[in-house]
Amino acid sequence: MSNYADSSGNGNGVLLRAEHLTKLYPDGQVNALIDVSLEIHRGEYLAVMGPSGSGKSTLLNMLGALDRPTSGETYFEGRPMSHIPNWNRLRAQKIGFVFQSFYLLPVLSAMENVQVPMFESPLPASARARRAVELLEEVGLGHRIHHSPEKLSVGERQRVAIARALANDPVILLADEPTGNLDSKSALGVFDLFASLHRQQGMTIVLITHDDELGRRAERIVRMQDGQIRSDTPSPGPRVAAGTPPCESPVEAPAGLHIRPGVSSHRPKSILPPFAVPDRG
Amino acid sequence: MRFYTFVLKNVLRRRIRSTLTLTGVAAAVGMFVTLVGISDSLQATLLDLYQQRNVSLIVSRSDAVSPMAGTLPEKLGQDVAALDGVQDVCPGLVDFLSFDNLGINGVVVQGWPAGVFMFQELKVLEGQGLTAESRGKKGIMLGKDLAKNAKLKLGDKVDMSDETYRVVGIFETKSDLENNMAILLLADAQKLTGKTGLITGLTVRLKDDSEGSLQAARAAIEGPVAEKLGIKGKVKAKPPQEFVNTQTQLRAFKAMAWAVSVVALIMGMLFMLNTMVMSVFERTREIGILRAIGWRPSRVIRMILMESVLLSLGGAIVGTMGGIGLTLLISRLPLASGAIQNTVSPVIMAKGFIIALVVGLVGAAYPAFRGARLLPTEAIRHE
Numbered sequence: 218m219s220n221y222a223d224s225s226g227n228g229n230g231v232l233l234r235a236e237h238l239t240k241l242y243p244d245g246q247v248n249a250l251i252d253v254s255l256e257i258h259r260g261e262y263l264a265v266m267g268p269s270g271s272g273k274s275t276l277l278n279m280l281g282a283l284d285r286p287t288s289g290e291t292y293f294e295g296r297p298m299s300h301i302p303n304w305n306r307l308r309a310q311k312i313g314f315v316f317q318s319f320y321l322l323p324v325l326s327a328m329e330n331v332q333v334p335m336f337e338s339p340l341p342a343s344a345r346a347r348r349a350v351e352l353l354e355e356v357g358l359g360h361r362i363h364h365s366p367e368k369l370s371v372g373e374r375q376r377v378a379i380a381r382a383l384a385n386d387p388v389i390l391l392a393d394e395p396t397g398n399l400d401s402k403s404a405l406g407v408f409d410l411f412a413s414l415h416r417q418q419g420m421t422i423v424l425i426t427h428d429d430e431l432g433r434r435a436e437r438i439v440r441m442q443d444g445q446i447r448s449d450t451p452s453p454g455p456r457v458a459a460g461t462p463p464c465e466s467p468v469e470a471p472a473g474l475h476i477r478p479g480v481s482s483h484r485p486k487s488i489l490p491p492f493a494v495p496d497r498g
Numbered sequence: 499m500r501f502y503t504f505v506l507k508n509v510l511r512r513r514i515r516s517t518l519t520l521t522g523v524a525a526a527v528g529m530f531v532t533l534v535g536i537s538d539s540l541q542a543t544l545l546d547l548y549q550q551r552n553v554s555l556i557v558s559r560s561d562a563v564s565p566m567a568g569t570l571p572e573k574l575g576q577d578v579a580a581l582d583g584v585q586d587v588c589p590g591l592v593d594f595l596s597f598d599n600l601g602i603n604g605v606v607v608q609g610w611p612a613g614v615f616m617f618q619e620l621k622v623l624e625g626q627g628l629t630a631e632s633r634g635k636k637g638i639m640l641g642k643d644l645a646k647n648a649k650l651k652l653g654d655k656v657d658m659s660d661e662t663y664r665v666v667g668i669f670e671t672k673s674d675l676e677n678n679m680a681i682l683l684l685a686d687a688q689k690l691t692g693k694t695g696l697i698t699g700l701t702v703r704l705k706d707d708s709e710g711s712l713q714a715a716r717a718a719i720e721g722p723v724a725e726k727l728g729i730k731g732k733v734k735a736k737p738p739q740e741f742v743n744t745q746t747q748l749r750a751f752k753a754m755a756w757a758v759s760v761v762a763l764i765m766g767m768l769f770m771l772n773t774m775v776m777s778v779f780e781r782t783r784e785i786g787i788l789r790a791i792g793w794r795p796s797r798v799i800r801m802i803l804m805e806s807v808l809l810s811l812g813g814a815i816v817g818t819m820g821g822i823g824l825t826l827l828i829s830r831l832p833l834a835s836g837a838i839q840n841t842v843s844p845v846i847m848a849k850g851f852i853i854a855l856v857v858g859l860v861g862a863a864y865p866a867f868r869g870a871r872l873l874p875t876e877a878i879r880h881e
Contacts, residue, residue, distance in 0.1 A: 283790055284875045308874075309792025320787040324507045329499045334791040342500045385792065 231295070232389060232421055233257040233280055238289035240275050240444075249275040250286070251444040259388070260419040262411070264426055264435035264452070272444040273425045274393055280423060281314060281391045282307045294388075309337040313382030315392035315424075319374045321366040327353055327377045328362040334384040352380040356410055372403025379410060390414070392424035396431060408434050430456065505804040512777070516809060519773040523813025523857055524820060526759070526766035527850045531821025533755035535846040536828065539839040540751065541742050547673045548738035551619050554707055556741040557700035557719055560734040563746045566592050569696040570733065572684075577723045578700055583711045586703040588614040591687045591696065595680070599657040602648055606679045607658075609687020615703065620681070625652045625667035628683050636686065637666035641677035643836055659690045674836035702735070712737060763857060766813070770861025774806050778865040785872050795870035802866035803859060810858030814851045818842070821850070 233256070240250040250272045257263060257280070265273045278284035279291055282304040291298045293307065301307055308314075321330045331349035340348065353362050356376040358369075366374050375395060382390055392411070396404035408431050414420040415436075426432045433452050440448040509516050548556065557578065562568025575589035591609035596602065610616050612630040620627060620639070628639055638656055640648070645668045650656070656663045663682075670677060688694045702719075704711055719735040736744065743749075778785065785798055822842050829840035 278875055281790075284873075305789070305792055305794045308790065309794075312792075314790050316787070320784070322784065324511045325499075325504070329504070329507075332499045333504070333788070334793075336501055336504070336797065337792045337794065346499065381791070 230258040230260070231256055232259045232261075232293070234292040235276070235279065236290050236292070238276070238279055238286045238291065240272075240279065240284070241287045249444055250279070252289070253444070253446055254289075255280075255439065255446065255449070257389075257421065257423060259421055260415070262415040262422045262436040263439060264424055264432040264437070265439045265441060266426060266429070266432045267441035267447070271441040273441050275444075276441070277391055277393055277423065277425060281312050305337075309334060310385055311388050313379075313385075313387035313390045315375070315378050315382050315390060315395045317394035317397040319366070319371075319378040319398075321374055321377055321381070323366055326363045326365055327358060327369065327373075327380075330366070330377055331380045331384055334381060338385050348384065349380070352383050353377070355383075356380045370403065371399050372406050375399060375403070375407050376410060379407070379414075383414075389421040389423065392422065394425050394427065396426065396428060404428065404431060501800075502804065505801060505808060508801070509805050509808050515773060515776075519769055519809050520813045520816065522769040523766045523810045523854055524815075524817035526762040526857070527814045527817030527854050528820035528824065529762045529817075530759040530853060531818050531842055531846055531850045532824045532828070533759055534752075534849070535821060535825055535842045536838050537748070537752040537755040538843065538846060539825075540837055541745075541748055542843075543673065543675050543837050543839060544745070544748070545738055545742045547675055548701065548741070550672055551616065551701070552703055552707075553701045553738055554704040554712060555700075555702040555715060555719070555735045555737060557702060557733060557735045558698065558741070560732055562698075566594065566698060569693055569698055570700075570729065571727055572688075572695050572697050574723070574727060574729075574733070575697065575700055577726065578702060578719055581715060581718050581723070583705050583715055584702060585705045586615045588616045588701045589684060589697040590616070590699055590701065591684055591691065591693060592698050593687070593691045593693075595658045595690060597648060597656050597658060598660075599655060599662075600648055600650075605644065605648075607682055607687060607690075608679055609682045609684040609691075609697075611684045616701065619671050620669040620676075621671065623668045623670050625665070627667055627669070628681065632666065632683060633685070635666075636661065636663045637683075638663040638686075639667040639669055639681040640665055641679045641681075641836075642668055642670045643674065643677040644680060647678075647832065661690065674839070676836070678836035763853060766810075767857045767861045770806055770810060770857055771864065773809070774802060774862045774865035775868075777805070778802060778869040781869075782872060785869050786874050789872065790874035798870045798872075799866040802869050803862050806862030806866075807855060807858040810854040810861070811851065813857075814854035817854070818847050818850050 235253060235255045238250050238253045242249055253272070253276060255276075265276065267273050275284070279286050282293070282298060282301075285299075293301065293311070298304070298307075321327075322333065325333070328346065328349045331352055332345045335345040335348065338345070350359070350362055353359055356379055358373060358376050358380070361369060361373060366377065369377065375398075379390075379395075382392075390411070395411075396407050399407060411422055411424065412434060415422050422435070424435065432438055434455050435452050438448070438450055438452050439446055440450075557570070557574070559568030559570055572589055575587050578584060579587040588610055593607055594604050595607045597605060610628075612628060612632065617627055622639075623642060625639075628637055640650055645651070645665070650665050652665050652668065654665045656665065663686075669681070682690070684697070688696065702715065704715055716735045720733055721730070724730040724733040788798060789795070825838070825842050826840050828834055829838040
C-alpha cells in the first residue's frame with residue numbers, strides 16, 4: 218500500500234487503482250489473476266503484454282467493470298467498484314472498449330455502428346448522428362460514414378470500432394488486442410490513432426498487445442505472466458521512430474509505478490497514415 | 499439513427515426467418531379475425547333482425563338446438579297475445595325448403611300469419627305483400643337477394659313439396675339474413691313442411707320494455723301459459739340478446755372458432771418463441787458486446803421485445819388483411835345466405851392486434867430475459 222502516493226485515489230490524477238486483485242475461475246480452479254495491484258493515471262498510455270493465459274484479458278475485464286474479482290478491489294476515480302451499483306452506467310459513460318475482432322454490427326453502416334452506445338446517452342437522434350460523423354472524421358473515416366463494415370478494410374473497421382468506443386466521451390479506452398486481426402500496416406495506423414488520441418486529447422489508454430514493437434509505442438509497459446505482473450516499466454519507445462537501441466532493458470519496478478501523463482520522453486511521433494486523412498469534401 | 503430503426507434493421511437481417519415468423523403470426527391472426535369475426539357476425543345479424551323490430555321476447559322450445567327445430571302449438575300465440583302488457587305477437591314457422599323446379603335447396607322460409615307486425619318491416623320492392631286476401635292463392639314473397647341469386651321475377655313459378663307457388667312480391671329489409679329468405683303465409687308454410695298447427699316460435703312485443711314487465715311476461719309465458727298447454731318446462735321466453743347468446747349452434751360455432759383460433763395463436767406464440775430464442779442464441783456475442791459498451795439489461799430486453807412485437811404486428815397487419823379478404827369471400831358463398839356480414843368489425847380487428855401484441859410479448863419474454871442475463875465477459879471469452 219505504501220507504493221501509492223495517494224491511497225484514497227482521489228485527485229493526484231489517479232483514474233484507476235487495482236488493489237490485490239485475485240480472480241479464480243470455478244472451472245478447474247485456475248488462478249487467472251493473483252494479487253495484482255496497479256495504478257493508472259489520467260492521460261496515461263499503457264500497454265499490457267504477456268503470453269496467452271497470463272491474465273491480461275482478465276485484468277482488463279476487472280478494470281473495465283466487466284467482471285468482478287474473487288478478492289481485492291478496484292477503485293474507479295477513487296470510488297471502490299464494489300460500491301458502484303450500476304456498472305452499466307459506468308461502462309456506458311466512462312469506459313470505451315475496443316476488441317480484437319471489432320464486433321461491429323454487420324447490418325449497420327459505420328455511422329450507425331458508432332451511434333449504438335449512444336442509445337444509452339441522453340442525446341437526441343440528430344445529435345447522435347452528428348457526433349458519429351464527427352468521431353468518424355476524427356478517426357479519418359469521414360469519407361466512409363455510410364459504408365457497411367464489410368465494405369471497409371480491416372483497419373478501417375477497427376477505426377470505426379474506436380470511434381464507437383469514443384461515442385459517449387469516455388475517460389478511458391480499454392483495448393484488447395486491437396491489432397490482433399490486422400495486417401502490420403493497418404496495425405501501425407491503429408496504433409498511430411491511439412497515440413494521437415492520447416497526445417491530442419489526453420485520453421487514458423490501456424491496451425493489450427502481443428506485438429512487442431507496437432507495445433513499445435505506449436508510455437508504459439506492464440508485463441504479465443501466470444496471472445501476475447512481472448514488470449511495470451516506462452516504455453523504451455519505438456525502436457525506429459525514436460531511435461532507441463533495439464535491445465530491451467526493462468527496469469523491474471514495483472507494481473503501481475507510473476508515468477505521469479505528458480512526461481514521457483518516449484512518446485511516439487506518430488502521424489495519421491495517408492488513408493486516414495479525413496475527406497471533408 | 500433511432501432505436502426503432504436499429505430494431506428494424508435487426509429484424510430485416512434474417513429476411514427469410516422474419517418472413518416465415520411474420521407469416522405464422524399472420525396465419526393465426528387471420529384465422530382469428532375470420533372465424534371469430536364470422537361467429538360474431540352471425541350473432542350480430544340475428545340480433546339485428548329482432549332489435550330492428552323492437553321485439554321484446556322470443557318464445558321458443560327450450561330443448562331445440564336451432565330456431566328451426568322444435569315445435570310448439572300454434573295456440574300458444576293466442577294465449578300469449580291475451581296476456582296483460584303484450585302488444586303484439588307473431589307466431590312463426592321457419593324451416594328449410596327446396597325450390598325443386600330450379601334445383602335450389604336449403605332456402606330459409608318463414609311462415610307468418612297475415613297482418614302480423616313482422617310484415618311491417620318489409621319494404622315491398624315489386625308486386626305486393628302477403629295479406630288476408632292472399633290465403634289459398636299460393637303466393638310466396640322473396641327477399642331481394644334470394645330473388646336475384648335464384649333469378650326469379652314476379653309471377654315466376656316455384657315448386658316446393660309437390661306444390662306450385664308463384665312469386666307475388668319481392669321485398670327488402672335492413673337485414674341481409676331476411677333478404678335471403680322467402681316468406682309464406684303461416685298456413686302454407688305449415689302445410690308444406692307437414693307441421694300443421696305447429697309453429698317454431700313466437701316473437702313478442704310488449705307495451706313497455708321495462709325490466710319489470712319483461713320479467714312478468716316471461717314468468718307468465720313459461721309458467722301458467724305453458725302449463726295450460728301441457729308444455730311447461732319446454733317453453734323459454736328470452737329477450738333478443740339472451741336468445742342469440744344461447745343459440746346452441748351459434749355457441750358451438752363460436753366455441754369452435756375460439757378453439758381453432760387459440761390453437762393457432764399458441765402455435766404462433768411457439769413459432770415466435772423459437773425464432774427469438776434462435777435469434778438471441780445466434781447473437782450471444784453481439785449482445786455481450788452491447789452490454790460491454792454500456793447497454794443496460796433493460797435495453798437488451800427492450801430490443802428483443804421490440805423485434806418480436808414488430809414481427810407480430812407485421813403479422814397482425816397481413817393477417818387482418820387476409821382475414822378481411824377471406825370474410826368477404828365467405829360472405830359471398832351461397833351457403834352464407836346473408837347471415838355473414840362482408841366486413842370485419844373494427845372491434846375484431848383491434849382484438850386481433852391486441853392478441854398479436856400478446857403473442858409477440860409472451861413469445862419473446864423468455865428469450866429477452868435470457869438475452870438480458872448474458873454477461874459481457876461471455877463476449878470477450880469467445881475471442
